[in-house]
Amino acid sequence: MITFLTILIALICLMLTLVVLIQNPKGGGLDSTFGGSGANQMFGAAKSTDLVEKITWGLAIALFVLCIITAIVVNGGGAAAAGSDLLNVPVQ
Numbered sequence: 146m147i148t149f150l151t152i153l154i155a156l157i158c159l160m161l162t163l164v165v166l167i168q169n170p171k172g173g174g175l176d177s178t179f180g181g182s183g184a185n186q187m188f189g190a191a192k193s194t195d196l197v198e199k200i201t202w203g204l205a206i207a208l209f210v211l212c213i214i215t216a217i218v219v220n221g222g223g224a225a226a227a228g229s230d231l232l233n234v235p236v237q
Contacts, residue, residue: 150215154208161204168197 146218147215150211150218154211154215157204157208157211161201161208164197164201164204168194168201
């Protein structure tokens with residue numbers, strides 16, 4: 146399970162890196178990278194940057210959530226598991 150989550154986090158990191166590199170702070174970004182005016186005609190300038198921005202936010206949120214889930218899994222269930230260790234102490 147931890148290996149699967151780690152691989153998934155690595156893939157999301159790679160995709161997030163690529164999506165951020167596609168963006169251009171000067172407004173060119175996706176339009177100039179993939180076909181210039183062809184991409185501009187297909188999506189429109191505003192729509193293509195909105196799409197890239199939504200993908201970036203979605204990947205960032207997915208990365209955040211997966212990191213929290215992985216931390217809980219590695220910890221063994223969070224606070225509930227820590228409290229259950231106290232209940233399983235053998236009585237002498």
